[in-house]
Amino acid sequence: MSTPAPTDPETLRERVRVFLAEHDPAAMDRLDFLRARYDAGLAWVHFPEGLGGLGLERSLQPAVDAEFAKAGAPDNDPRRIGIGLGMAAPTLLAYASDDLKKRWLRPLWTGEEVWCQLFSEPGAGSDLAALATRAVPDGDEWVVNGQKVWTSQAHKASWAILVTRTDPDVPKHRGLTYFAIDMTQPGVEVRPLRQMTGEAEFNEVFMTDARIPDAHRLGAVGEGWKVAQTTLMNERVAIGGGSAPREGGMIGFAAKEWRARPELRTPGKHEALMKLWVDAEVARLTGQRLRQQLTAGQPGPEGSAAKLAFARLNQQISGLEMELLGEEALRYDDWTMRRPERTDMLGAKRAPGFRFLRAKGNSIEGGTSEVMRNIIAERVLGLPTEVRVDKDVAWKDLPR
Amino acid sequence: MSTPAPTDPETLRERVRVFLAEHDPAAMDRLDFLRARYDAGLAWVHFPEGLGGLGLERSLQPAVDAEFAKAGAPDNDPRRIGIGLGMAAPTLLAYASDDLKKRWLRPLWTGEEVWCQLFSEPGAGSDLAALATRAVPDGDEWVVNGQKVWTSQAHKASWAILVTRTDPDVPKHRGLTYFAIDMTQPGVEVRPLRQMTGEAEFNEVFMTDARIPDAHRLGAVGEGWKVAQTTLMNERVAIGGGSAPREGGMIGFAAKEWRARPELRTPGKHEALMKLWVDAEVARLTGQRLRQQLTAGQPGPEGSAAKLAFARLNQQISGLEMELLGEEALRYDDWTMRRPERTDMLGAKRAPGFRFLRAKGNSIEGGTSEVMRNIIAERVLGLPTEVRVDKDVAWKDLPR
């Protein structure tokens, strides 16, 4: 890292070109290439030097990615390791020891080690802080028992970020502790959690006397809620922000069928289609405006509203598509239990019923629509918070 | 009252015929006729003998009314004195002294004395029990100061039923006292309360050192909330229960325009019209079923739901009618302040804008739609009540 760090996109692009000249992606093993890119600080330029970055602004990263893409270089398949990149990495960066940052971040970024997130539980969904998974100290280790749900990628993960209850005798937000846990140990069992589509995108994770070295604790004992905020703040940025062309989302399926198959058309469905076309296009423009705000450094609070709109639209449009297709929609393609490589929200190659069913998850996953509305009402509109009955009650005494 | 009270409709009808033979409605003064009918116990047969009734079942009344109507006899114009008949009378019957029952009920029923209801206040709408009008004892009298709103007929009323606060130092439900008040005294000022339609159906009533003899107190001091329940229970029975023919309500206006004026039609509005036609007809059948349940002695809790549906439909249909009429809907008939004889929900002879604006009141008057949903959720579905922060706080210490 002897060259001084560049601070504008063009110098940075030049740096990528120099790297590429020395590392021919066509001639190198993919993993070796990714490791070299990491070591050159071109993985995530806003990370510190020595940890895959150059200590620059996050906004400079797209220029780097684009330059690599232009050269046909392999990427780290970010959709596959989204939880590691988006949620685990910022948390590890903020709370892990220097040694462990070095140990964890490189294979996390290259995708050699997949990370998953052990937060939600059957009894703690919207109310995450009510979670019940217990961690009890035992010498230099912690012993963990409990059940987590809605865990993407758990069956492929080497590591997980985990929130546990370490003190049941204090109010719920205060008795939590955050860890990184080795998913490959015997005390961790991963079972597929199947959805109404027939697929199992998610998992349940059962921990039975699983063990964690105290060194893998992230943040202080009892500070788990604060640490989890770091993680969750990074989750919601991603949603609703995709940049799609007109008819690029769910509406595209219905519009395509409408154009291709005049025999399905009715006046009532035309009106319904046009209403949803308008809503979809307006939502798309709203996403575009949201991105412009972010770029202009005016981070708006519209993210939660965008997620709400996205869920509602996907549900309404896929519902209309079913009615439009009629008899065809009564036929499904395959109920067989499968484990998809990644989340497929739109199901472009699936039966319309898949889109209809999968969309039902959109208003539940990543914060329910009810939670989104609470967030907008309280944090954006400044409306009074709900009357809280659980603030000063020891976790163990909460009604459940 | 020497003849034994009849207990079946036919005997009762016969009794009406006997009365009519003795009192020729065509030959008598209207008021004399009504007084005679009252004295014969044929006013409201479920009231006690001597108070216009015969101590019979309420369900026998329609037979009596029908028989009088058949003979072309004048009625007491029940819509004009609905508050007296529906709300004041049952409360007076339950709580007034025998002397005062005799004094009040006859002119109430004949319409010689109009009654109004002084309940709602600017600061106490849905939360009626928070009302602030103060009554302070002064010898054998009470002195009343405060403001009431949304009072129909106050400008024509001789008497009012009134709820006041007599003890601000106890929680709000416990410090209320109920009275009948003479509206013609100097301390009572009635001002028209104009609505967005331009009309003033309602009034504000200002009481400034108004006086009430303690004998006109209804129920014990501090028991006003309990007494008010008697009154309010009778209010909601009336709403949503009308028996209209198909297209008899708001939908009739839109349907008529649709049929008469093909040039206004668009496919989108057809779909909207048909959706609302379906909703209106379904609501009508639901009202029909509700009445069948009441008749069969299965009083259902669907009254609140019917009121909700009525408000929503009136608003949606009148909104569509405006869009259908287009340019015509941009023209109003008359903004002049008027005092209508009675509430005109549909405005059959008014501009479409009147219907649109008047319908906005339907989800506010007689219990807001929000209150109706609370009632359904808590009393019908048995869902937990809202967290209450005002239960054990002295009225004077409540946040407002």
Place this chain on the structure above:
Amino acid sequence: MNLLYTDVETDLRASVRALLDERAPASAVLAHIEDADNTDLKLWRTLATDLGCAGLPVPEERGGAGATWRETAVVAEELGRAVTPVPFLGSAVLGTAALLAAGDAETLEAAASGEKIVTLAVPLTAMPDSYAPTVQAEDGTLTGTVTSVADAGHADALLVPAADGLYLVDASDVTRTPVVSLDMTRRLTDITLDGASGRRIADGTDAVARALAVGGAMLAAEQLGLAEHCLNTTIAYVKERHQFGRAIGSYQALKHRLADLYGAVSQARAVARYAASCVADDDPDAPVAVALAQAYTSEVVVTAAEECVQMHGGIGFTWEHPAHLYLKRAKADSIALGTADRHRAALAALVDLAPA
């Protein structure tokens, strides 16, 4: 027109519900959901024979229970409530209605008594005013395909519409291909006739039209039962489920949505009763009543099932919870026998509200 439930209807409901609660609770239906064939034929025999559900609207002298379509609607409500996988709609409703109209005494008796399953071979999406037969008849020989037929998998005989009338065909003379169905508790079958012999039991299309009209009324009742179940099961859940130290049913936003849903279900009941009564009485308003009921209940049932899933949160999205069975049936029902907008269009013609 009586829109309430009679005592007889209430008793019938109690019997059916007791049987279903015992023999086919949601857990049992769910346990068999991946079976190649999950039709509960044993349960159907009990329903059809012991409780007379296969021939409720058929006069006693013709082998039935001597009741009407009103009582049949009550059974439909209960079967909807429990998403019971039995061949009720395709045979005891559509088949029986077609046989009653066609007047084939022997087949009707066999069907009404529950001895035979006789299914009307139309796509589940057929509508009275637009259905056109897809099978050709020539000298009593039938050729063609009927796709997406409900309750045909275990039929003993099929009633196959052709241009010149309705044919009775032995099920063994046709090829039946099971369809991977959205509605896992009412699976569909594709039927191919390749020169199958059939006996014409009715001329023209009146019998089919009548069956589809009756079907619409009974389907509205099924949708009512399903919607009501979704409402009730959701109310029970939100009373139990705690988040933030409170039952989630104490949150006003959920309370208000459930109150609205309650209102919609109450309204669905009124219109479903009206449609069943009109069909039972052959009332002149029956076409209006059926279109009205279908236009309304098709939307309510989907809303109810969607709210059920949403208010159950994560668990409602899983395969392990029965909510998805209700959702799949609800959506399929909203498409079955015509979507709501098609019924609104039919209604417009009936009540003189011509389109633009």
Place this chain on the structure above:
Amino acid sequence: MNLLYTDVETDLRASVRALLDERAPASAVLAHIEDADNTDLKLWRTLATDLGCAGLPVPEERGGAGATWRETAVVAEELGRAVTPVPFLGSAVLGTAALLAAGDAETLEAAASGEKIVTLAVPLTAMPDSYAPTVQAEDGTLTGTVTSVADAGHADALLVPAADGLYLVDASDVTRTPVVSLDMTRRLTDITLDGASGRRIADGTDAVARALAVGGAMLAAEQLGLAEHCLNTTIAYVKERHQFGRAIGSYQALKHRLADLYGAVSQARAVARYAASCVADDDPDAPVAVALAQAYTSEVVVTAAEECVQMHGGIGFTWEHPAHLYLKRAKADSIALGTADRHRAALAALVDLAPA
């Protein structure tokens, strides 16, 4: 396409808002609502002359402010927010757009500078794709009636469409009859021409079509401003108003409805900005953008005004509270320049989604 507000736009908004807050707060508008004529001409002169609002999209060399329709849209937002009774839409939007298209330099300069009010004489409900002139021109003499024209009451001149082109007519040559208007802050006028002399300033109907398209984009901005005001004023009220010992804004059902309304207003902003930008840039997507914006904002603004009334409860239903002014403007706006369904139909043709 930039969907944000530029610094120039933000400054312009601040100037307009400050002026309106001072000179035409809701209380003042309400106080004059029963005046036979409540147009605030003095305020309009200030807006038009001092702030240049009459000629924002007109180049400086032609007497205007040299800005674009984007900046004009920001003024429309503010005037919508305050339901200010000034002749903006009919003259500074429709009139100016028509004059820009027609190219009558002298009249344009007089209008752009605020010296004259020049109003486009079309019914407020006119739409670009279906508008047909109702006035006959013969040798420069005009006869006929134009009903429900916005902002014509104080016009110095009228732009009157006839079959063969657009005519400039002196207002003193026509008969103007005030209409009792639903929208009390934008009153309408019926105009009768009985052989009035006119000068043809444009051939054909292009200038009118252009004006109506621009009008749609500006009306969307007005609707956005009005909707946002309804949202904000309601939020403020529910924070203050207590029932049952709590601010009513702490009740979750209201919170969720306001959150949804906030989402809708955010979306209205994006689409209104898009439409204004497309019109400003003469973008080929402008017809789509305008139809899209009108289809969306027309519904949002009515919902916002209705929620405003409902959440204000009884007081919101009274004449004394300004909520009814917003409601009346909102509903009138949703009908002005075409209802939402008509814009959806126009859009369908533009994006190749043919009707059934």
